[in-house]
Amino acid sequence: AQPSAPAPISAPLRDLHFGQLNFLHTTDTHGWLAGHLQEPSYSADWGDYISFAERLREKIEGNGQDLLVIDTGDRVEGNGLYDSSEPKGVYLSEILRHQHIDVITSGNHELYKQNTSESEFLHTVPDFKGKYLASNIDIHHPETGELVPLAQRFRKFTTKVQGIRIVAFGFLFDFTGNYNNTVVQRVEDTIKGEWFQEAIRDKEVDLFLVAGHVPAHSTEWRAVYEEIRRTRWDIPIQFFSGHQHIRDYAKYDSQAVALASGRFMETIGFMSIDGLSTEKGLRKQSQPTFKRRYIDNNLFSFYHHTNLNETNFHTEKGRKVSKQINKSRTTLGLDRVHGCAPKDLWMSRVPYPHPDSVYTWLETEVLAETLQDGASVERPSVAILNSGAIRFDIFKGPFTQDTMWTISPFTNGFRRVKDVPYEKVQLIMEILNKQTKVLFTLQDAVTEPSLLPLAGPEQVARSEEIVPEDDGLLEGGLFSNKGPSGQMPLVPSDFDSELLPGYTTKDDEGDDGDDTIHAPISFYKTPNCIQALVSADKSRVPERVDLVYIEFVQPYLALAAKFAGLDVDFVKESEVFMPSVTLTDLILKWVKNHWQCES
Numbered sequence: 001a002q003p004s005a006p007a008p009i010s011a012p013l014r015d016l017h018f019g020q021l022n023f024l025h026t027t028d029t030h031g032w033l034a035g036h037l038q039e040p041s042y043s044a045d046w047g048d049y050i051s052f053a054e055r056l057r058e059k060i061e062g063n064g065q066d067l068l069v070i071d072t073g074d075r076v077e078g079n080g081l082y083d084s085s086e087p088k089g090v091y092l093s094e095i096l097r098h099q100h101i102d103v104i105t106s107g108n109h110e111l112y113k114q115n116t117s118e119s120e121f122l123h124t125v126p127d128f129k130g131k132y133l134a135s136n137i138d139i140h141h142p143e144t145g146e147l148v149p150l151a152q153r154f155r156k157f158t159t160k161v162q163g164i165r166i167v168a169f170g171f172l173f174d175f176t177g178n179y180n181n182t183v184v185q186r187v188e189d190t191i192k193g194e195w196f197q198e199a200i201r202d203k204e205v206d207l208f209l210v211a212g213h214v215p216a217h218s219t220e221w222r223a224v225y226e227e228i229r230r231t232r233w234d235i236p237i238q239f240f241s242g243h244q245h246i247r248d249y250a251k252y253d254s255q256a257v258a259l260a261s262g263r264f265m266e267t268i269g270f271m272s273i274d275g276l277s278t279e280k281g282l283r284k285q286s287q288p289t290f291k292r293r294y295i296d297n298n299l300f301s302f303y304h305h306t307n308l309n310e311t312n313f314h315t316e317k318g319r320k321v322s323k324q325i326n327k328s329r330t331t332l333g334l335d336r337v338h339g340c341a342p343k344d345l346w347m348s349r350v351p352y353p354h355p356d357s358v359y360t361w362l363e364t365e366v367l368a369e370t371l372q373d374g375a376s377v378e379r380p381s382v383a384i385l386n387s388g389a390i391r392f393d394i395f396k397g398p399f400t401q402d403t404m405w406t407i408s409p410f411t412n413g414f415r416r417v418k419d420v421p422y423e424k425v426q427l428i429m430e431i432l433n434k435q436t437k438v439l440f441t442l443q444d445a446v447t448e449p450s451l452l453p454l455a456g457p458e459q460v461a462r463s464e465e466i467v468p469e470d471d472g473l474l475e476g477g478l479f480s481n482k483g484p485s486g487q488m489p490l491v492p493s494d495f496d497s498e499l500l501p502g503y504t505t506k507d508d509e510g511d512d513g514d515d516t517i518h519a520p521i522s523f524y525k526t527p528n529c530i531q532a533l534v535s536a537d538k539s540r541v542p543e544r545v546d547l548v549y550i551e552f553v554q555p556y557l558a559l560a561a562k563f564a565g566l567d568v569d570f571v572k573e574s575e576v577f578m579p580s581v582t583l584t585d586l587i588l589k590w591v592k593n594h595w596q597c598e599s
């Protein structure tokens with residue numbers, strides 16, 4: 001772990017059930033390879049994960065079984081270790097490559113920008129040569145311009161110990177927001193292709209391994225499942241999933257399951273399968289059995305599952321990588337303190353517009369003040385921001401260079417349409433927050449790219465709120481802030497049981513998937529968009545306003561405006577607002593002005 005990381009707190013654990021074939025899985029790490037430096041439950045770093053994989057491999061292979069390591073993309077954007085360097089990602093890719101990974105795929109974040117996908121092609125794909133799979137992604141070669149596969153389409157390999165014959169694929173969901181130097185083929189079309197049809201007809205196969213940046217419950221996985229089952233009704237299929245930032249497990253049939261392993265290095269997914277055939281012979285049981293576990297990414301869990309301790313757990317390579325992360329963080333100045341947050345601000349642990357909601361803070365304090373600079377004096381402005389633009393909570397205490405990127409990694413600027421009726425803007429807000437389904441019907445599905453949700457992935461994936469009987473809101477604070485740095489949000493509150501608050505996952509297999517037994521954390525739905533009135537006189541309802549918005553929402557605004565009867569061509573009639581200023585810049589400016597640290 002990193003020197004400043006909090007020590008993990010002991011907690012009751014469920015054991016791993018090792019099997020004939022075992023897997024470790026990460027997804028949506030978004031640059032968090034240093035682990036969480038303010039949350040003990042997720043405080044292990046990539047070096048610790050390397051030690052964990054190495055120690056488990058020794059143990060598993062010693063028992064005559066096999067271990068494979070999988071990563072399903074979105075490794076980039078969302079943490080200073082990736083975003084703070086110039087060019088972005090140079091330190092991260094040097095750290096990432098030290099883990100032995102057997103199947104690795106791309107997420108959508110690897111394809112938003114030209115330089116990110118080119119870096120995948122030129123660095124990450126060669127770093128994981130033969131293991132990086134891109135079943136449905138092509139890229140225009142950075143030098144020749146020729147359209148070529150980002151990486152090989154599939155791989156066939158045999159496990160080291162038992163000779164289990166595996167045909168593996170690597171997909172990305174039907175993503176359309178990529179920069180035009182890459183082409184993402186729809187999964188449903190890819191699986192009709194000749195190479196895929198040939199690959200699934202391979203007679204010498206014991207398991208189909210379908211990894212991808214695709215939700216566990218999704219139309220894309222359903223299509224792949226049905227396509228394989230059409231010709232191979234009895235070969236087990238193991239899917240590995242990502243994108244929704246949640247822990248999830250889907251059962252397609254008794255021999256086909258999907259595991260999704262959360263986000264931001266909070267979770268190491270574990271799977272085991274028993275009863276597979278091998279190159280040496282038929283399977284010993286009529287049906288294979290599958291077991292899943294979501295491991296909290298901390299050393300307490302790692303020591304327990306390897307049956308080792310701090311003196312014998314860490315491997316040389318693991319230690320080296322932890323040091324490399326520390327050195328990179330120091331070079332990048334990620335611990336530089338810009339201010340001190342006086343309290344925790346939550347994305348979904350309190351209902352909006354609670355005073356401890358990060359969205360209330362943005363609306364009433366940050367945007368209302370910082371957008372004043374560029375706003376016109378002729379009339380007030382209304383600023384619209386999508387809630388998905390914020391990626392993480394803010395914890396009481398130092399607000400560092402790293403915090404800045406964890407909460408706001410996107411580089412979108414703002415745009416403005418001048419002089420529109422205020423009541424139309426309110427109607428648009430209502431449509432954006434309550435009628436988004438209607439907007440999709442206005443979209444031309446053939447010519448226009450499908451829109452990414454305005455809210456963040458966790459909000460989209462989870463439809464139900466979790467409101468513990470007493471969520472502590474009445475006592476005026478959510479969780480007490482104890483511990484060495486005074487910033488440990490996942491500690492027991494005075495209203496709760498002995499258990500640490502954390503993941504309490506419910507999936508297709510039940511509610512016993514998490515390795516650590518936790519008390520639940522409240523989860524509230526957030527609006528898709530929030531708005532801030534930027535005006536010298538907020539007591540008066542304005543008649544006309546300038547509409548300022550973060551670029552990401554423009555396609556939604558254009559559709560909602562049509563619906564609201566506002567005749568504006570957002571592409572032609574909008575202008576850049578405060579050139580080169582991003583949401584990240586505004587937040588940082590506000591923090592520096594308001595959150596001085598007490599010395």
Ligand SMILES: O=c1ccn([C@@H]2O[C@H](COP(=O)(O)O)[C@@H](O)[C@H]2O)c(=O)[nH]1
Nearest residue numbers: 243388389410452453454455456457552
């Ligand atoms: O420029 C951007 C890009 C994305 N978002 C938000 O993020 C999600 C997608 O997140 P994943 O990590 O790819 O799942 C998108 O739906 C938006 O809510 C953004 O705000 N700005």
